[in-house]
Every structure is written in C-alpha cells, then in structure tokens.
Amino acid sequence: MKSSHIHPFQKSLLKWYNLNRRRLPWRDTSNPYYIWVSEVMLQQTQVNTVIPYYQKFIQKYPTIKDLADASLQEVLKSWEGLGYYSRARNLYKSANRIVKNLNGNMPETPDTFKKLPGVGNYIAAAVLSIAFQKPLAVVDGNVKRVLARMFQLKDPVNSSASHKVFQAKADTLLLTSLPDAFNQAMMELGAVICKPSHPMCKQCPVQKQCMAFKNGVTDKYPRRLSAKPVPEYHISTAVVRKHGRLLITQRQPESLLGGLWEFPGGKVKEREGPEKACIREVKEEVNLKIKVDFHLTHIRHAYTHFKIRMDVYMCTYISGKIKLNGPVAYKWVYPSKIKDYPFPKANHKFFPALFTALS
Ligand code: SF4
Numbered sequence: 001m002k003s004s005h006i007h008p009f010q011k012s013l014l015k016w017y018n019l020n021r022r023r024l025p026w027r028d029t030s031n032p033y034y035i036w037v038s039e040v041m042l043q044q045t046q047v048n049t050v051i052p053y054y055q056k057f058i059q060k061y062p063t064i065k066d067l068a069d070a071s072l073q074e075v076l077k078s079w080e081g082l083g084y085y086s087r088a089r090n091l092y093k094s095a096n097r098i099v100k101n102l103n104g105n106m107p108e109t110p111d112t113f114k115k116l117p118g119v120g121n122y123i124a125a126a127v128l129s130i131a132f133q134k135p136l137a138v139v140d141g142n143v144k145r146v147l148a149r150m151f152q153l154k155d156p157v158n159s160s161a162s163h164k165v166f167q168a169k170a171d172t173l174l175l176t177s178l179p180d181a182f183n184q185a186m187m188e189l190g191a192v193i194c195k196p197s198h199p200m201c202k203q204c205p206v207q208k209q210c211m212a213f214k215n216g217v218t219d220k221y222p223r224r225l226s227a228k229p230v231p232e233y234h235i236s237t238a239v240v241r242k243h244g245r246l247l248i249t250q251r252q253p254e255s256l257l258g259g260l261w262e263f264p265g266g267k268v269k270e271r272e273g274p275e276k277a278c279i280r281e282v283k284e285e286v287n288l289k290i291k292v293d294f295h296l297t298h299i300r301h302a303y304t305h306f307k308i309r310m311d312v313y314m315c316t317y318i319s320g321k322i323k324l325n326g327p328v329a330y331k332w333v334y335p336s337k338i339k340d341y342p343f344p345k346a347n348h349k350f351f352p353a354l355f356t357a358l359s
Contacts, residue, residue: 021188025055036123049082106131126140145190236275237311238292238313239314242316247332248333249324287322287324295311296353
C-alpha cells in the first residue's frame with residue numbers, strides 16, 4: 001500500500017468502526033485490569049463464550065487485589081470450562097506480583113508489563129493501547145488475516161517466523177493518535193467482515209486499499225502451513241468409590257490443565273485393554289488396589305494438539321494407603337461436593353452418566 005493510501009485507509013476503517021462496532025462489555029470500560037482480563041479470555045476463545053465468564057469474573061474479583069487475595073482454586077473454578085488454564089494461572093500470578101511489587105497498579109509500559117507471566121506482545125499491545133493510549137499495533141489472528149489479504153502477503157499466518165512481517169505491516173498502518181480505536185477496529189474488521197471464508201468484501205470499508213480484492217484472489221489468502229495430523233490417545237479413567245465417597249486427584253500446577261482436579265487414570269498402553277489400564281494407572285498414580293465394577297461410559301474430547309477417547313469405569317477401593325506419584329493432592333469427596341472443584345471439560349462430559357449411576 002502506498003503511503004498516500006494509509007490515511008484514507010485509517011479514516012475509512014475508523015468511520016466504519018464507530019458506526020458498526022459491536023457493544024461488548026469490555027468496551028464500556030477504561031479500567032486497565034478489566035481490559036486485561038477480557039483480552040486474556042479472548043485469546044483462544046470466541047467472544048460469545050467469553051462474555052458471561054468475563055462478567056462473572058470481574059464481579060467476583062472487581063480489583064487486582066481481589067484477584068490476588070483469592071485462592072488459585074477459586075480462580076480456576078471461575079475459569080472452569082473456558083479452557084487453556086495456564087491463562088488463569090498466569091493472570092493470578094501476575095495479579096499477585098502487581099500487588100506485591102507495584103502497589104496494585106497496572107504497569108503502563110510494555111517492558112514492565114511483559115515481565116509478568118503470560119504477557120506477550122499481543123496482550124501488552126492490546127491492553128496498553130486500549131487502556132493507556134500507547135501507540136502499539138496489535139497483531140492477532142483476525143488482524144493477520146486482514147493484513148494478509150490487504151497486502152497479499154505470502155507469509156503463512158500460522159508460522160511464528162512470519163510474525164515480524166505482519167507486525168511491521170500493522171505498525172505502518174497504525175493510527176498513532178488513536179491506537180485504542182484503531183486496534184479494535186482492525187480486530188473487529190477481521191472478526192465480522194474479513195472472515196476466514198467468504199469475506200464480506202462488498203461491505204468492507206477498506207475494499208479500495210485491498211490488493212487481494214483488487215486482484216480477485218481473496219480466497220487465496222491468508223496462506224497457512226499445512227497442519228500436522230492430530231494424534232488421538234486412548235485414556236482409561238477410574239471413578240474409585242470408598243464408603244460413599246469418590247477419589248479425586250489434583251494435577252501438577254505447571255502441567256496441561258495444571259491445578260485442576262480429575263479422576264485418576266491415564267493412557268492405555270499398546271495391547272493393554274482399557275480395564276487393565278485403569279487398574280494399573282490407579283496403582284501407579286495413587287498406590288491403591290481397586291476392582292472394576294462396570295464400564296460407565298465412553299467420551300471423546302479434542303484439545304489443541306491432540307484428541308482423546310476415554311473409557312470411564314466405576315470401581316471400588318480394595319486396599320492400600322495412598323502414595324502420590326504424579327498428582328500433587330488427593331481427596332475423598334462425596335458426590336455432592338464434586339461441583340466445588342474445578343475439573344477439565346473432558347471430565348464434565350461424563351458427569352451426567354456418573355451422577356445417573358450414583359443416583
Ligand atoms: S476487501 Fe475483502 S478481503 Fe479485503 S480486507 Fe475487505 S473483506 Fe477482507
């Protein structure tokens with residue numbers, strides 16, 4: 001895009017945004033902490049899913065201090081179902097550091113902000129531009145798609161090596177006098193007009209500056225590296241009962257789904273049936289001998305980089321004293337107390353079958 005086209009681009013984009021932007025709860029605030037929470041939630045998660053979580057979260061933790069004063073368990077429970085739990089753990093750790101080292105005040109420079117856990121270029125640019133008008137251009141998936149089409153960029157959007165190309169283009173377009181509105185307008189354009197398939201070019205405010213549109217090749221952009229096949233693992237899970245209570249264990253804090261609770265279990269080995277795997281996993285993880293009573297159900301779940309199919313068994317404790325090997329904590333809980341603990345989505349998928357079996 002010629003430099004003489006940048007000003008008309010900015011003008012048309014902002015005019016469109018001011019007239020068409022969606023009313024979203026985090027757009028009605030200038031509180032940097034609220035904006036930060038919303039941006040963390042919006043990474044990897046759709047707007048409509050985020051809205052109720054965001055509203056409940058800021059109601060429960062209205063200030064950074066309230067978040068820092070909560071327990072990690074409570075915060076994970078508030079995040080339950082939103083996925084990517086490292087986001088919640090990092091937000092919580094960051095809130096504690098802000099309270100301890102910065103008197104509870106949000107950092108206002110990228111250098112200070114990016115020292116906090118989970119704060120990378122995107123979060124820093126989004127929060128600091130929206131909350132503090134810092135001239136930092138955001139580059140998320142929506143913005144990359146717009147830029148790829150606007151400039152016919154051949155660099156794949158899903159390669160970290162090409163990130164700097166997109167960042168450089170975003171930097172040249174940024175309206176530095178209004179970075180908050182400009183950044184949000186770019187993200188909004190990608191979200192509602194320049195969609196992944198079938199971009200709505202007829203309604204696009206920056207159609208005149210778009211090279212892919214001009215050349216009739218919008219369907220050829222953005223480019224992507226072909227995705228690797230996603231592996232699927234067979235998991236066996238044991239719901240172990242003892243005197244009316246169920247055994248749950250807590251995952252290691254820094255692992256995938258760290259800090260969440262689950263029923264013990266693990267991968268089924270080659271040529272090992274899921275029932276045997278269930279007995280072996282319980283022995284290995286918590287040192288208990290159990291017997292399998294019956295197969296409860298079978299569920300499937302997809303994570304970002306792998307999928308699982310899980311067989312769930314109702315089991316009974318036979319003998320042994322708990323020794324943890326993997327989990328960091330355990331509890332014997334009554335079924336009615338299960339809801340007090342944060343569990344991964346895959347476990348929630350078999351809860352209806354579990355509660356029917358226990359009723
Ligand atoms: S003209 Fe079409 S392809 Fe180009 S930015 Fe607008 S919606 Fe996207």
